[in-house]
Amino acid sequence: MKEFLFKNETYRIIGICMEVHRVLGHGFSEIVYKDAIETEAISKGIIVEREKEYVVYYKEKPLRHKFYADFIMFGNIIIEVKAAEDGIADEHVSQTLNYMKVSGCRIGLIVNFSKASLEYKRLIL
Template sequence: MSYEIKTPHFPLKDETDKIIGTALEIHELLGHGFLEIVYKDAFEYELTERKILYKREKEYKILYKKIILPHKFFADFIVFDKVILEIKATENIADEDFAQTINYLKCSGCEVGLILNFGRAKLGIKRLVFNP
């Protein structure tokens, strides 16, 4: 008799595993309690050191009919040119954080978003998959 362990299929699993591994190391070294900007700076350092393609504060414009709306979105990071990464340092990830990340996914054409929360003793990890 043989058994097969089924693991869930996550789009861009290899890429998101690398991002999450980076976050775990940052959380282990810095702990929780710093402002968001500190974790963003640490992420930028780690992504550069690991030679992972990223862009910080990536701007996304919103096309509406034939115009570009004046409001723009700025995702914390886009990593591997495929994954939206949002960094938080709060007690809990709020509904607004999910909505914001979904909006970034819609504007960017990316399929996967990660919300990483450094605000607690245990790193919070939320993976969002957007299928238009």
């Protein structure tokens, strides 16, 4: 059986997102959910980095394009917040995998708030 990396941390983050969804419901823009997630996580004593910038290197030279992960929690889990009517799409998965590769984070969570029930996907590198 495979090890469940950062199991407790992942459950805590999903719990925070569920609470935000329970209180706000669906229909807001991403920024509202991001603000609420940040507030909820901080109130629970979780270390949060928001809009964390990552530089991509090519042959040891930095490229102009940078990645900005919505959140890094616990120092090693990327959280991407979506309000996508069509749900979590392949492009959201690709985006999060790129962030994971450039950051070195092995776990990523994509959380979509635009449905009646919270939708999330856990990614592992």
